[in-house]
Structure formats: structure tokens, C-alpha cells
Amino acid sequence: MPQIPEKIHELTVGQLSARSGAAVSALHFYESKGLISSRRTSGNQRRYSRDTLRRVAFIRAAQRVGIPLATIREALAELPEERTPTRDDWAHLSEAWRSELDERIKQLNRLRDHLTDCIGCGCLSLDSCVLSNPDDVFGDRLTGSRLLAENGGRRQGGR
Numbered sequence: 001m002p003q004i005p006e007k008i009h010e011l012t013v014g015q016l017s018a019r020s021g022a023a024v025s026a027l028h029f030y031e032s033k034g035l036i037s038s039r040r041t042s043g044n045q046r047r048y049s050r051d052t053l054r055r056v057a058f059i060r061a062a063q064r065v066g067i068p069l070a071t072i073r074e075a076l077a078e079l080p081e082e083r084t085p086t087r088d089d090w091a092h093l094s095e096a097w098r099s100e101l102d103e104r105i106k107q108l109n110r111l112r113d114h115l116t117d118c119i120g121c122g123c124l125s126l127d128s129c130v131l132s133n134p135d136d137v138f139g140d141r142l143t144g145s146r147l148l149a150e151n152g153g154r155r156q157g158g159r
Helices: 013-020 024-032 052-064 069-077 087-096 098-118 144-150
Strands: 046-049
Touching: 013 024, 013 046, 013 052, 024 052, 052 069, 052 087, 069 087, 087 098
Parallel strands: none
Antiparallel strands: none
16 A cells, blocks of 8 residues: 655655555545545546545444445544544544444344245245335235335345
8 A cells, every 4th residue: 555755744646546446536536425525636637535545444444334325425524624633533423324234134134033934935925024014014004015016026125
């Protein structure tokens, strides 16, 4: 990993890419979505402050666990612009996502545990499908293929 001397306070897009591991195109995308920012030189080249490295690391980690970009942008907007975010800043932001991640883990565990049951069922038995109809929440209304037809063939629960 290329080292950048401490006296350099701004990074080119190439330096930021090399240090963060994010492609230049990804950095441009993050900037277009308001996740990071740069200033332009007189030659119209992007320059990023050093703290952008931490922001990019945070973005990439959040994306890996499935946090939507809009949520990441909202979180980053809470960080101070005038200084490098601290460990406490990051802890505060990540704590807000804890319950969302716990729910995703629960859903993924449920999917893993019942995936074998689902293979071959064709989801025509929604009255007993633990993924599409947990706890038979649709059992009082309709069952099976009639429920599928009501929803235009889409599965219940967005799965």
C-alpha cells in the first residue's frame, strides 16, 4: 500500500484509490451521491482531504453489511467537516445501525435454517411457508396459489 507523507494534506483521486482500495469510478460515484467531497484545483483536478480515507473505509464497510447508500449519506452528514472523525464519532454512527443489522442477521438465519424446506415447494403452499408466510400470518385470508394470484405472482414479504 503506498504511503503518503504526513505533510501532504490533500490526496489526488489516484492516491485515494490506491490507499482506500476503492476504484476511481467508485470514488467518483460516492462523490456524485454526496458521500464524500473534493475541491477542484485550477486545472479542474479533484483533491480530497486526508480524512476522506476514513470516510471511504466507513462507506465500504457499511456497504458490505448491506446498509443503503442513502442511510450512509445521512450518517456521514452528522460528522464534522472541519476535523477527522474520531473513534467516538464512528461508534455513535454505527450504534444507530445495530438494530437494523440484528434484524438482518435474524432474517438471514431464518433463510439459512429453512432454505432446504423451500427447495421444491414452489411456494404454492403459503399457508405453511416459513419464509414467505412466517407464523401463517396470511392463513386467515387466503392460502396457496390464490394468494400468489392476488399479488400478481410476487412472493409475500418481498423475498
